[in-house]
Amino acid sequence: MLTAEDKKMIQQIWEKVQGHQEDFGAEALQRMFIAYPQTKTYFPHFDLSQGSDQVRGHGKKVVNALGTAVKSLDNLSQALSELSNLHAYNLRVDPVNFKASWGRGTELLSQSFQVVLASHLGKDYTPEVHAAFDKFLSAVAAVLAEKYR
Amino acid sequence: MVHWTAEEKQLISSVWSKVNVEECGAEALARLLIVYPWTQRFFSSFGNLSSPTAIAGNPKVRAHGKKVLTSFGEAIKNLDNIKATYTKLSELHCEKLHVDPENFRLLGDILIIVLAAHFTREFTPACQFAWQKLVSVVAHALARKYH
Numbered sequence: 001m002l003t004a005e006d007k008k009m010i011q012q013i014w015e016k017v018q019g020h021q022e023d024f025g026a027e028a029l030q031r032m033f034i035a036y037p038q039t040k041t042y043f044p045h046f047d048l049s050q051g052s053d054q055v056r057g058h059g060k061k062v063v064n065a066l067g068t069a070v071k072s073l074d075n076l077s078q079a080l081s082e083l084s085n086l087h088a089y090n091l092r093v094d095p096v097n098f099k100a101s102w103g104r105g106t107e108l109l110s111q112s113f114q115v116v117l118a119s120h121l122g123k124d125y126t127p128e129v130h131a132a133f134d135k136f137l138s139a140v141a142a143v144l145a146e147k148y149r
Numbered sequence: 150m151v152h153w154t155a156e157e158k159q160l161i162s163s164v165w166s167k168v169n170v171e172e173c174g175a176e177a178l179a180r181l182l183i184v185y186p187w188t189q190r191f192f193s194s195f196g197n198l199s200s201p202t203a204i205a206g207n208p209k210v211r212a213h214g215k216k217v218l219t220s221f222g223e224a225i226k227n228l229d230n231i232k233a234t235y236t237k238l239s240e241l242h243c244e245k246l247h248v249d250p251e252n253f254r255l256l257g258d259i260l261i262i263v264l265a266a267h268f269t270r271e272f273t274p275a276c277q278f279a280w281q282k283l284v285s286v287v288a289h290a291l292a293r294k295y296h
Contacts, residue, residue, distance in 0.1 A: 030274055034278050035277045111262075119268070121266070127184065127201050130180060130183070
């Protein structure tokens with residue numbers, strides 16, 4: 001569960017993402033495609049080469065959605081309801097790519113996004129911030145996987 | 150046997166050569182205990198783990214972190230035979246320590262984030278790929294002798 005302190009840290013860190021949505025999003029996807037090539041199977045229709053406009057555009061979309069989540073930390077389920085439907089009925093991306101089964105912390109997109117944050121924020125990505133963000137991404141992923149069955 | 154390309158080996162060793170094993174090990178273990186607090190279950194003898202500050206400053210955590218990462222260095226010295234390198238440690242983690250192998254995967258991912266925070270832009274996607282592969286191979290080797 002996200003504590004008040006977690007929420008504060010998440011919002012503070014998110015301020016550093018402002019203005020870099022497209023860059024961070026594109027980088028997270030790029031890292032994910034490179035570190036976990038199996039994730040590319042969901043994008044056969046994309047040009048996945050370095051600097052691809054499609055990847056940038058999609059990265060921006062993903063980060064903007066996370067931004068919506070950050071603004072609605074008290075009601076993620078409702079805020080992400082449409083995306084939840086989309087992932088469950090339409091995209092059907094296997095949840096291992098983004099969702100933690102209880103106890104795991106190794107969702108692929110979450111890991112890649114955290115590596116982007118860590119590599120850009122350096123020391124500012126403190127253990128406390130890391131913990132709060134990991135929890136946040138887990139919560140988002142759980143909502144996205146809610147309607148799968 | 151795991152196949153490593155020349156590039157992967159180079160990316161691994163060039164990052165490793167710049168790692169302060171004591172600091173990085175301490176940081177990685179502390180973060181494991183902070184980000185995934187249930188992992189504290191293995192360290193009830195370590196004293197004060199009551200807050201992130203306590204964990205980060207705990208001398209037993211630091212010492213153990215160093216020990217763990219030093220052992221990791223052995224894998225890097227023996228990339229072509231990681232399985233053999235970890236046979237005994239695998240048995241130990243199963244028979245004496247009773248550690249769920251999932252924890253090795255968690256620590257591996259934490260280590261990657263510590264490296265990313267430390268090396269920032271230098272920790273390129275290609276670096277991440279090589280290191281994710283390495284931590285996965287190490288985790289697998291440590292889980293191999295479980296019964």
